[in-house]
Structures are given as C-alpha cells and as structure tokens.
Amino acid sequence: MLCIECGKREAKYDGLCEECFLKKVKFTSLPKHLDMTICPHCHAVKFGGHWESVPLEDALFRLVDRSIEFLHEYDSYELHISHGDIEGEFPVEARIDVHFKDIHAEEVHYITADIHYESCPRCNRFFGNYFEAIIQLRGMRENEVQEILNFVYERIEHHARKNENLFLTKEVEKREGWDLYLSDKREAKKIAREVCARYGASLKESPQLAGRKDGRDLYRVTYAVRLPDYRVGDIVEVEGNYLLVEDISGTFVKGINIEDGRKKSVDSKKHPVNLVVRRDEIEKAIVVYSRDGTVELLDRNNNIIDTKVEFEVRDGSTVRIARIGDDVYVLPE
Ligand SMILES: [Zn+2]
Numbered sequence: 559m560l561c562i563e564c565g566k567r568e569a570k571y572d573g574l575c576e577e578c579f580l581k582k583v584k585f586t587s588l589p590k591h592l593d594m595t596i597c598p599h600c601h602a603v604k605f606g607g608h609w610e611s612v613p614l615e616d617a618l619f620r621l622v623d624r625s626i627e628f629l630h631e632y633d634s635y636e637l638h639i640s641h642g643d644i645e646g647e648f649p650v651e652a653r654i655d656v657h658f659k660d661i662h663a664e665e666v667h668y669i670t671a672d673i674h675y676e677s678c679p680r681c682n683r684f685f686g687n688y689f690e691a692i693i694q695l696r697g698m699r700e701n702e703v704q705e706i707l708n709f710v711y712e713r714i715e716h717h718a719r720k721n722e723n724l725f726l727t728k729e730v731e732k733r734e735g736w737d738l739y740l741s742d743k744r745e746a747k748k749i750a751r752e753v754c755a756r757y758g759a760s761l762k763e764s765p766q767l768a769g770r771k772d773g774r775d776l777y778r779v780t781y782a783v784r785l786p787d788y789r790v791g792d793i794v795e796v797e798g799n800y801l802l803v804e805d806i807s808g809t810f811v812k813g814i815n816i817e818d819g820r821k822k823s824v825d826s827k828k829h830p831v832n833l834v835v836r837r838d839e840i841e842k843a844i845v846v847y848s849r850d851g852t853v854e855l856l857d858r859n860n861n862i863i864d865t866k867v868e869f870e871v872r873d874g875s876t877v878r879i880a881r882i883g884d885d886v887y888v889l890p891e
C-alpha cells in the first residue's frame with residue numbers, strides 16, 4: 559500500500575509514509591504559558607494541591623513534564639529543557655524526543671514561565687508560632703546540654719524528611735532545662751521516646767486542652783523527658799552493690815560490680831538506682847604494692863592508701879579509684 563498523501567512511498571504509519579507522517583502528525587502540545595508557585599519562605603513548590611521541597615530546577619522540569627499533552631500514540635519520550643533565570647517571567651525551551659515504532663520525532667516548544675509567590679501551609683503555621691507539643695528536657699548536666707539538643711535537632715530533621723509539617727517552632731532555655739516547641743505531637747512523642755531510649759530518661763506525658771477545631775477538642779501535649787541522675791561512667795548503688803555504669807538503655811542499667819568485677823544488669827523501674835560517684839569524681843592512683851588481695855596505692859596528693867581488691871593489679875600500674883564513704887575502691891578496667 560502506498561502513502562495516501564504522496565502516493566510515492568510505502569505507507570507505514572496511519573496510511574502515511576514516514577516523511578508525510580512526520581510532516582502531518584504532531585505528538586505533543588504544551589501550553590504557551592506556565593505558572594510556577596513558590597513559597598517565599600522555604601522555597602517549596604506547589605504541584606496541584608500539594609507542596610514539595612525540591613530544587614527549583616527539578617520543580618520546573620516536573621511542571622513542564624506534567625503539562626505535556628500527547629496528541630498521538632507513542633512508545634516513549636524524553637524531555638529536555640533549557641531556560642532563563644528562574645524569577646519573574648522567563649523563557650523556557652522544551653525539546654521533546656518522541657519515539658514511536660521506528661520513528662524518532664523531535665518537537666520543540668517555547669513557553670513563558672511565570673513565578674508566583676504564596677506562603678505554603680507549613681510556613682503559615684510556622685510563622686503563626688503554631689505548636690502541638692512541648693518537649694521538656696530536664697535533669698541534664700551542664701556539659702551535655704549541647705549534645706542532647708543536637709541529638710533532638712537531628713531527630714527532628716530525620717522525621718521532618720517524611721513529614722513536612724514537622725518543625726521546631728521555638729526553643730526556650732529555662733533554669734531547669736530546655737523547652738522545645740514542636741508543630742506535630744505525634745512526631746514529638748517519637749522524638750521524646752528516642753531521647754529516653756538513648757539517655758535512659760523517663761517520660762511523662764501531660765495533655766492540655768488547647769481549644770476546639772471542627773467540633774473536636776484540640777490537645778497540646780507536654781512530654782517531660784527527665785534524664786536519670788546517673789550516666790555511663792558513673793558509679794551507682796543498687797541493692798547494696800556498687801556498679802560502674804557501662805550502658806544505659808531505656809530503663810536498663812548495665813555495669814560492673816566494682817567489688818567483684820562481675821557484670822550486672824538491672825531494671826531501674828524495679829530497683830532504685832542511686833548515684834554515688836560521678837565519673838568526673840573518679841581519680842587515678844598508682845599501685846605501689848599488691849599482694850593477696852590487699853593493695854597499697856599512691857593517690858594524686860601523694861597520700862598512701864591501703865585497700866582491698868578482688869582482682870589482679872600490677873605493681874607500678876595506674877588504676878582508677880573511687881572514694882565511697884571512708885572506703886576506697888579500685889575500679890575494674
Ligand atoms: Zn508520503
């Protein structure tokens with residue numbers, strides 16, 4: 559069968575030869591004008607009914623891509639765009655390579671893109687000081703405040719990657735710790751729990767009625783995260799035993815019994831754990847002489863100390879010691 563248009567070449571597509579087909583058929587169409595809506599605060603871009611934080615370059619590409627209207631059947635296509643600076647009104651050239659059976663068609667469209675600014679819902683909330691939850695950090699030692707805050711920031715960032723409505727509204731330093739105001743109470747609870755798991759802190763949750771919305775009560779929640787008195791490296795007392803704390807995870811405290819060197823794990827929920835010596839109060843001493851479980855030490859003030867030890871220590875070595883009441887304990891390594 560010959561081409562119905564030219565009558566010379568063989569008809570291949572829609573009754574037309576390749577040449578006539580390419581002359582006659584348009585695969586794509588693009589509007590001459592394209593609107594792009596950007597949040598002036600966070601630069602999120604509006605796609606139909608939702609907002610996304612993507613680089614403007616990628617956003618422009620996607621907006622052009624989703625505006626393509628296909629006028630003919632095709633197998634695949636590639637879009638290439640080039641454009642002026644993304645601001646105000648700027649020109650965009652869109653080249654679409656269309657593949658259909660053996661045909662490769664290149665179609666070029668010229669568009670004028672127009673930037674509009676509109677505050678996104680997330681920023682509307684943010685700039686309205688919106689919050690649903692307060693995480694109260696309590697019981698922190700001065701030298702660890704920054705580390706714990708950094709951990710919380712890192713967790714907020716982590717969860718905000720999946721939930722763009724999560725942000726830190728404000729943070730307030732108090733005499734007793736820090737108050738962090740968060741926009742999402744569910745995420746706040748996750749983060750409060752993560753702090754608890756990492757630092758062995760306890761969590762108390764108290765909801766407060768904050769008003770009504772759409773006929774339902776609205777609650778704000780305060781998550782009080784209280785760190786325990788003890789830390790890894792401290793010595794605590796549990797049921798009459800002294801433990802050098804090696805690990806705290808949730809309510810579990812793991813350590814070494816400093817009298818016999820045995821490992822022990824306790825649940826602080828079931829057994830009260832009391833701080834006895836902080837890690838910065840642990841001293842060093844030199845072993846002058848040891849025999850049969852007795853040891854003579856020289857402390858940093860050159861005082862001689864005689865004490866007992868249940869494990870081997872080498873003469874001349876440096877050991878760590880803790881003073882509890884009138885007793886001096888050599889700590890297992
Ligand atoms: Zn033809």
Ligand SMILES: [Zn+2]
Nearest residue numbers: 597600678681
């Ligand atoms: Zn925004």
